[in-house]
Amino acid sequence: MDDDVLTTLKILIIGESGVGKSSLLLRFTDDTFDPELADTAGQERFRTLTPSYYRGAQGVILVYDVSKRDTFTKLENWLNELETYCTRNDLVKMLVGNKIDKDNREVDRNEGLKFARKHNMLFIEASAKTRDGVQCAFEELVEKILQTPGLWESSIQNHGVQLSDHEQQRQGACGGYCSLV
Numbered sequence: 187m188d189d190d191v192l193t194t195l196k197i198l199i200i201g202e203s204g205v206g207k208s209s210l211l212l213r214f215t216d217d218t219f220d221p222e223l224a225d226t227a228g229q230e231r232f233r234t235l236t237p238s239y240y241r242g243a244q245g246v247i248l249v250y251d252v253s254k255r256d257t258f259t260k261l262e263n264w265l266n267e268l269e270t271y272c273t274r275n276d277l278v279k280m281l282v283g284n285k286i287d288k289d290n291r292e293v294d295r296n297e298g299l300k301f302a303r304k305h306n307m308l309f310i311e312a313s314a315k316t317r318d319g320v321q322c323a324f325e326e327l328v329e330k331i332l333q334t335p336g337l338w339e340s341s342i343q344n345h346g347v348q349l350s351d352h353e354q355q356r357q358g359a360c361g362g363y364c365s366l367v
């Protein structure tokens with residue numbers, strides 16, 4: 187393990203099947219996109235994994251598809267599930283409206299923003315296909331986690347490495363990004 191590693195964070199990516207959770211992760215980690223991507227991880231038969239999946243997470247990315255209204259409508263269910271299984275209530279939440287490259291949009295940016303504000307979440311619109319907002323979504327979430335006292339320190343494994351104290355206020359780094367927490 188690299189000695190420079192400060193801490194390891196557990197970040198969940200949740201949301202309805204097909205909204206692009208795997209694609210967003212793949213774009214962020216590998217900078218690739220597969221238009222034919224089809225996986226089965228979101229299927230109902232894997233639901234028994236739920237409690238351990240949620241345990242100890244410091245952050246969550248809740249994804250909906252801006253071209254499918256039902257994926258937006260079902261966000262409330264995901265928040266309820268989060269509340270049920272999450273072991274901590276200070277976890278940082280990021281709402282991501284994905285697939286903004288598509289021209290059949292069904293959910294306005296303002297609706298996403300309003301939902302995020304109501305539920306005390308960060309918000310960004312994104313496209314795993316075009317890269318829009320993807321890096322920003324992950325980075326802003328991590329930054330917010332690191333700014334939250336008590337949320338991540340306990341996961342440091344005595345490496346004797348300290349994060350520097352200076353917090354740089356970044357301005358305009360993420361177009362359209364709205365910090366709400």
Ligand SMILES: Nc1nc2c(ncn2[C@@H]2O[C@H](COP(=O)(O)OP(=O)(O)OP(=O)(O)O)[C@@H](O)[C@H]2O)c(=O)[nH]1
Pocket residue numbers: 201202203204205206207208209210220221222223224225226227228229284285286287288312313314315316
């Ligand atoms: N146009 C467009 N298509 C996308 C985007 N993100 C994902 N897709 C496509 O949407 C489909 C579903 O994406 P996945 O990443 O598999 O969705 P998922 O949320 O992981 O789905 P489950 O694992 O079943 O829960 C795939 O065909 C992707 O190529 C995007 O930003 N734009």
Ligand SMILES: [Mg+2]
Pocket residue numbers: 207208209225226227228
């Ligand atoms: Mg998936």
